[in-house]
Amino acid sequence: MTGAARGRRLLLVHAHPDDETIMTGGTIAHYLAQGAEVAVVTFTLGEEGEVIGRRWAGLVADGGADQLGGFRIGELSAALAELSPDGAEPLQPRFLGGAGRWRDSGMAGAPSSRNPRALVQAPLADLVAALLDELREFDPQVVVTYDAVGTYGHPDHRRVHEVCAAALAQHTAATGRPVKVYESVTEDSALRRGLADAAGRVPAGWRMPEPGELPSYPDAEITAQVDVGAVVGRKVAALAAHATQVTVAPSGTEYALSNTIVQPVFAVEHFRRVDDAAPPAGAPRETDLFEGIR
Template identity: 40%
Template sequence: MSDRPAMRLLAVHAHPDDESLTMAATLASAAASGVGVTLVTCTLGEQGEVIGDELAGLAAEHADQLGGYRYTELREACRVLRVRDHRMLAGAGSFRDSGMAGTPSADHPRAFVRAADGGPDTERAVAALAAVVREVDPQVVLTYDADGGYGHPDHIAAHQITVAAVRRTPRADGQPRRLFAVVKPATAVQVAVDRYETPPGYHRSRPEDLGFRVADHSVDAAVPVGPWAPVRREALAAHATQVELLAGGFALSNRVAQPDPLYECYRLLDGPALPGATDPGSPAVPGRSGPTPLTGAADLFAGLR
């Protein structure tokens, strides 16, 4: 395809809203810099808890219509982020939100957790994603770490199929590709929590409420959120059944107030190292040594072609 962008990024996420919660600034800054951004979402998020009473009847335990509604939220978030190429893995409805580990929803015949059990659904999911990788031929791929960021079975499955699909599908021209996992450095999380003033009526967040943290030295890249903070918040606002915006932060249905991040941080899973990203420390904490924060997502492509 001669008219496709020279630089291309693929992001793989489990549910609608994950793209905006974890890497909105990265996707928006990449799109704004001319990078072709493709987003693959693996499920419709059918098992999500609904914020507010007006739409509570959409939930899985009632009308079970939440997935379709969240799809419209996702399309609006993509518009805000300028993500023009969005795909549902293997087509909308092929895989269903599994819910949290140990819940009955994980036994649903279409539960996405089955994509991680080594059975037929694993091959179907990997093959579907590999077809997207082959078509888009991205230089950079983004997904979760092996623990899924906070242990959700669908996030873990998304990591596993992404790693498998990327390994199965090398670049068409034989050039290298980078595969990154979005992560949260421990010190940056602690500093953000300590500095954040919890609004009245919400629970104060603890570091463990923000998901698993990684050692500072394992962070290879940090994309600043600041220039894209308004865009990120607008994208989060699109996911109104799942996210409530607060002053300087946001809350999910658990009403735990979380601070807005300063950076979106990544760990390199595969591919050539980023230039200048080898010193230990957290780039997301002022005064600590570490990789020089990137000026934007385009720098994730440094040295690639």
């Protein structure tokens, strides 16, 4: 562990297993390689996910064995191990309130969202209290969450954003210590470059996205970026570990979910800083999420 990294604590909150790798896998691997303390808190087991392929198709919730959530704990554990440095103790999953406390709500309007155990049905106060327990125990200087629209509108992503904002407000009020807060987002120009590069090698059965189909933010709204090129191979391996949800292209530079839409694997991950001390528009981008923290 380097002297600069000692004492650095990064908390990432995600809705389902695989979100951590898709959105922030490079950042997790980058800071673990530096020797920082990293915690990934996942709110549900991803029980309502659509399974790719036939091997594990019977695990699904709708008309299947409803065993997918337990299986995805193993996928998440394998992915976090891929993101961990060689020879180090693998990063272990943490689940809000304990594994299985709250259930994947499914997409907006799905019958699963009415399940009494669904994340969107849980009282906000209960979710906030559970995340406050994580904040008190881990005491991060930096937290990564979702934007208010939940990246692509998933109800659980929006719920994570809401819970994180409320819990952080209470935590900072109680401790008097500010926390740097970032939303994980996609830079528009990076997405366009990645898709242009991928256009000539789309695997059979996959398709390019329609204009605007993949969410992104204007470049001017990006306030931080982390170069994860040195660990992008770990990110690719972690994506492959989520095999029920993700397929990695033979090139290792793209992936697809069950919708078969091509998405680039980014060697730079982008963020919007949203805490009260966030820099003004037009300020130079941060290249270290711990910038300014002693």
